[in-house]
Amino acid sequence: MLGVAFVSATLTLSNGLQTTFDNIFNTTSTGVAVVVRGHVEAGGANGGFSDAHRPVPTSLLATVQRVSGVATAEGIVFRDGAALLDPSGKPYESGGGPPQFATNWIVDSRLSPYRIRAGAPPTNADDVVIDAATAAAHHITVGQQVQYVINGGAKQTFVVSGLAGYGSADSLAGATISLFRIDVVQQDMGLVGEYDQIDAAAAPGLSQTELRDRIASGLPGYAEAATEATVIGQQVSGIDSFFSILRTILLIFALIALFVGSYIIINTFSILIAQRTRELALLRALGASRGQVFRMVLTEALITGVIASAVGVFVGLGLAHLLYSALSSLGSGLPKADLVLQGSTVLIGIVLGTVITVVASALPARKASRVAPVEAIREAGDAAQPLGTRRILLGVGVTILGAIGIALGLFAGTSVAFQLLGIGALLLYLGISSLAPLAVVPIAGVLGVPIEKLRGTPGKLARVNAMRAPRRAASTAAALMIGVSLVVGIAVMTESAKASTSVALQQAVKADYMVFASAGQGTISPAATAALAKDPHFSNVDDLKSGTILIHGSSASVFAANPADYQDFFTLDVASGDPNSLANPDTIFLDETEASNHSWRVGDTINVTFPQSGTAVRERIGCIFNPNAITTGYMISSQQYAKFFPEPQTFIILLRAVPGVTHNAGMTALHQDLAAFPTLKAYDSASFLALQSQSLDQLTSAVDVFLVMAIVIAALGIVNTLALSIIERARELGLLRAIGLTRSQTRTMVRWESVLIAFLGLILRVVVGIALGIAVVRALAFTGLGHVSVPFVSLLWYAVGALIIGLLAAILPARRAARLNVLEAISTE
Amino acid sequence: MSDDTETLTPTTVEPRASPPGTAVDVVARAVDAVKVYGKGDAAVTALDSISVFFRRQQFTAIMGPSGSGKSTLLHCLAGLDSLTSGKIVIGSTELDTLSEKELTLLRREKIGFIFQSYNLVPTLTAADNIVLPLAIAGRKPDPAAFDQVVTTMRLGDRLTHRPGELSGGQQQRVAAARALVSKPDIIFADEPTGNLDSRSGAELLGFLRSAVDDAHQTIVMVTHDPGAAARADRVVFLADGKVVREMSDPTTDAILEYMKTLGS
Numbered sequence A: 001m002l003g004v005a006f007v008s009a010t011l012t013l014s015n016g017l018q019t020t021f022d023n024i025f026n027t028t029s030t031g032v033a034v035v036v037r038g039h040v041e042a043g044g045a046n047g048g049f050s051d052a053h054r055p056v057p058t059s060l061l062a063t064v065q066r067v068s069g070v071a072t073a074e075g076i077v078f079r080d081g082a083a084l085l086d087p088s089g090k091p092y093e094s095g096g097g098p099p100q101f102a103t104n105w106i107v108d109s110r111l112s113p114y115r116i117r118a119g120a121p122p123t124n125a126d127d128v129v130i131d132a133a134t135a136a137a138h139h140i141t142v143g144q145q146v147q148y149v150i151n152g153g154a155k156q157t158f159v160v161s162g163l164a165g166y167g168s169a170d171s172l173a174g175a176t177i178s179l180f181r182i183d184v185v186q187q188d189m190g191l192v193g194e195y196d197q198i199d200a201a202a203a204p205g206l207s208q209t210e211l212r213d214r215i216a217s218g219l220p221g222y223a224e225a226a227t228e229a230t231v232i233g234q235q236v237s238g239i240d241s242f243f244s245i246l247r248t249i250l251l252i253f254a255l256i257a258l259f260v261g262s263y264i265i266i267n268t269f270s271i272l273i274a275q276r277t278r279e280l281a282l283l284r285a286l287g288a289s290r291g292q293v294f295r296m297v298l299t300e301a302l303i304t305g306v307i308a309s310a311v312g313v314f315v316g317l318g319l320a321h322l323l324y325s326a327l328s329s330l331g332s333g334l335p336k337a338d339l340v341l342q343g344s345t346v347l348i349g350i351v352l353g354t355v356i357t358v359v360a361s362a363l364p365a366r367k368a369s370r371v372a373p374v375e376a377i378r379e380a381g382d383a384a385q386p387l388g389t390r391r392i393l394l395g396v397g398v399t400i401l402g403a404i405g406i407a408l409g410l411f412a413g414t415s416v417a418f419q420l421l422g423i424g425a426l427l428l429y430l431g432i433s434s435l436a437p438l439a440v441v442p443i444a445g446v447l448g449v450p451i452e453k454l455r456g457t458p459g460k461l462a463r464v465n466a467m468r469a470p471r472r473a474a475s476t477a478a479a480l481m482i483g484v485s486l487v488v489g490i491a492v493m494t495e496s497a498k499a500s501t502s503v504a505l506q507q508a509v510k511a512d513y514m515v516f517a518s519a520g521q522g523t524i525s526p527a528a529t530a531a532l533a534k535d536p537h538f539s540n541v542d543d544l545k546s547g548t549i550l551i552h553g554s555s556a557s558v559f560a561a562n563p564a565d566y567q568d569f570f571t572l573d574v575a576s577g578d579p580n581s582l583a584n585p586d587t588i589f590l591d592e593t594e595a596s597n598h599s600w601r602v603g604d605t606i607n608v609t610f611p612q613s614g615t616a617v618r619e620r621i622g623c624i625f626n627p628n629a630i631t632t633g634y635m636i637s638s639q640q641y642a643k644f645f646p647e648p649q650t651f652i653i654l655l656r657a658v659p660g661v662t663h664n665a666g667m668t669a670l671h672q673d674l675a676a677f678p679t680l681k682a683y684d685s686a687s688f689l690a691l692q693s694q695s696l697d698q699l700t701s702a703v704d705v706f707l708v709m710a711i712v713i714a715a716l717g718i719v720n721t722l723a724l725s726i727i728e729r730a731r732e733l734g735l736l737r738a739i740g741l742t743r744s745q746t747r748t749m750v751r752w753e754s755v756l757i758a759f760l761g762l763i764l765r766v767v768v769g770i771a772l773g774i775a776v777v778r779a780l781a782f783t784g785l786g787h788v789s790v791p792f793v794s795l796l797w798y799a800v801g802a803l804i805i806g807l808l809a810a811i812l813p814a815r816r817a818a819r820l821n822v823l824e825a826i827s828t829e
Numbered sequence B: 001m002s003d004d005t006e007t008l009t010p011t012t013v014e015p016r017a018s019p020p021g022t023a024v025d026v027v028a029r030a031v032d033a034v035k036v037y038g039k040g041d042a043a044v045t046a047l048d049s050i051s052v053f054f055r056r057q058q059f060t061a062i063m064g065p066s067g068s069g070k071s072t073l074l075h076c077l078a079g080l081d082s083l084t085s086g087k088i089v090i091g092s093t094e095l096d097t098l099s100e101k102e103l104t105l106l107r108r109e110k111i112g113f114i115f116q117s118y119n120l121v122p123t124l125t126a127a128d129n130i131v132l133p134l135a136i137a138g139r140k141p142d143p144a145a146f147d148q149v150v151t152t153m154r155l156g157d158r159l160t161h162r163p164g165e166l167s168g169g170q171q172q173r174v175a176a177a178r179a180l181v182s183k184p185d186i187i188f189a190d191e192p193t194g195n196l197d198s199r200s201g202a203e204l205l206g207f208l209r210s211a212v213d214d215a216h217q218t219i220v221m222v223t224h225d226p227g228a229a230a231r232a233d234r235v236v237f238l239a240d241g242k243v244v245r246e247m248s249d250p251t252t253d254a255i256l257e258y259m260k261t262l263g264s
């Protein structure tokens, strides 16, 4: 049921959000009929949601306006990178948040999605209109002065001339939109004489396609015309793919929940059947065939499955609301979503839930059908079933298959790698959980000893109880496995990545300081490099620029460094070739990953296309290096970059201090120089390293959320198993109570059994998780992740966690066991 | 046959092998015990104002038709169930004054149990099962007492076995050993031979008999089997929740005869 709830929550949420976004685009895109723009620039930095297109010259606007059937047309500039500053001069968004678009106010309301809510459109060069959501968030009012850093340049002051909505919404999906006069935004974005696109409205009675054809016929070769419908389609599909990623992640988790859930179902039915062994045996004695018993149990499962799934679907709707509010409280300013249960979601949820229930109960049902008629007469024995050799062999086989799958997934480097990885992991888990019962007795035996010491007889009973049905204990523990081992695996990976990053960077970086812009806050203005170069504290100041190139038609990232001085700032971790050859004409460097993907070697000549200038060049490979956080992908000289990239983008400034300038003095000077560039941040090597691991820490905390959810499910599994086995052991408990076990001793007993199971799960999984993590890290060694590091402190916390889970999970079952009516338990019926 | 005529006047009972009747000799006693199950029309009076007592070192059998209230009486005497009215006194303790926890402790310290079946914890060995009540109480078994009980019950070679590996008779002997080893004031047994073949049953009865004679235990046993009841010092007959007759030094024939008159 929980699993189904997750699945339907996921589907509902992503459907809801998606419809909402679709609606925004469909309702707000006004009377624009045709969009004229440049051709796609692969991986270009331009724009919003859609593919990046090359800008078009302003002269094209007149051409478009002259086409008969064009009612009105305007040029548009729309780009990310307008950082709004708070009154103290710091950006509101510290980076990594929603985009901050700068665009022009569209004069003709037929073309404009923006609607003035208060004040007036921008008329002066220092006017700005801000979207109503952002204004409300920062208490900005009309007439107020605000500061911006646009595209990494210097601070500028604007006056808020008005507030606008995006159609009827306050903003566009949480983004900040700042609307300037067209010439202002062109200037600030380095697009003087250019538009990102031209929007045109059709004269009455003219269809979009007709107008597009008319405009297209008169366009020069560098531009294209598309109908509004096409553009929206592209935008929506961009959003769809964003949501399909979100959906995939959530679905993966939901599937894990279902997978875990099926363990719980298997357990539940096994116990129910164990309890009803006599009843089933009686049926068999009375002449019911094996098939009949099997079908009876399955039918029961079917009914349970349908009901539980139906409940799950509705719980899922509630969960979707929760998730939604969690997401929007993260500050992404999501639009109001219509969270509707779609027919398909209900169907998928119920069918999936039912099928899984039925499949999961097939095993217990088979066991039920094997019940021999004589068991009706016999006192129900409690012999622990030993693992058959067949099962052991099967378990080993599946485990090995899983390991092979994972290995293939890691090393094959093909497009199915992830699927292989997933299937491999699944098989590995199945295999190991089928082998887990073997480990139950020794582990519980050992772990139980201190508990017995501590807790006396109830502790001893807890230990023997945990060991009495190894399969059940193992599959209960397996519920813990999946979550915990994933988390541990990822923890090992991230910890190792941190260690590897810092080792690599410490070796590579020679610069004393580094400056770069936070994510989502544009690039670095050349003025910043120039300003820093003048500071006498620094002997050496230079920057690295980045861009996109096409290799065999697919885009790749390139960075440019000055051959004269780059080795003062960082060392290339050279795999082969000569790092001093960067200044040679038509020479390119590339990282080991790229080289091995294409089987290139130093001295080979490759075809490189520079899309910004449209040039194709044959470049010679001068050096192959191992990648790290700064140096990845392709590398060219700054001279080549200047030639091929008319819109340069600086991503980092590197500085070395004059000998004798202390670290603190240098940092202070740097901060002073950067006061004029508030989107830029200064780092020394220590803070740079910290920044590198910060993103990994974020990953870890995201994983922790999953951990919590996984643990909730696991805890429910333990509760479930314990509760059922208490019912099953009612007589035994009654006996114990009759001969003098007090209620609190009963609770102690159940509690420690639970803790034992939790620990059992933990141990198995931590071992699997660490092994997995190490395997992955080893496998990824060539990307620079080489240092295995096990997060022992976290592991300690996991152990404490297991203890707490065990104790919490036991609360209800223990209560129940203690409340048990002694007489009912021992009465002979 | 003067004993046969003794009925509802317990003070006139003169059990053999025990000193003259004094209050000190009474280990357990029910006074005007009434137990009603259910309410209104569905109410069943399982015990209908029963007064009965049990002396130290006496082996008492309780007999009666099915549904006559034997198990109910035993459960109430053992503090497993509570009376609707009347009182139960174990030693000098009145049970309805005790809390749940005190009751549990009383059962642990003063009372032994042998049920018809499912007497043992399946995950523990025979030895562990025998010492279980002591272990629960955190006490160490007296090795001499343990050895003696094990020897008497002839369980020496079965101590490391789990219940699943023992025969029904052996299981009941383990249960009896468990009841005996802590030397409780009184042992209650509800049809302990009910699931056993006659040889194992007779064997178990022999052990119970010698526990009373040699180890000075007090036993109250519910049984359907006149042969088993005849091994007791005294038989209390129940019918419809009332004590209808008591019989000292019973014989199988006398019991059978009386049972006929009860029509069961």
Ligand SMILES: Nc1ncnc2c1ncn2[C@@H]1O[C@H](COP(=O)(O)OP(=O)(O)O)[C@@H](O)[C@H]1O
Pocket: B037, B038, B044, B045, B046, B064, B065, B066, B067, B068, B069, B070, B071, B072, B073
């Ligand atoms: N838990 C109960 N609820 C209702 N009635 C009960 C319950 N236990 C016993 N009885 C009734 O009380 C009467 C005495 O039962 P019991 O003491 O078990 O008889 P015996 O052991 O002599 O066969 C019977 O009529 C039985 O149906």
Ligand SMILES: [Mg+2]
Pocket: B070, B071, B072
């Ligand atoms: Mg009975």
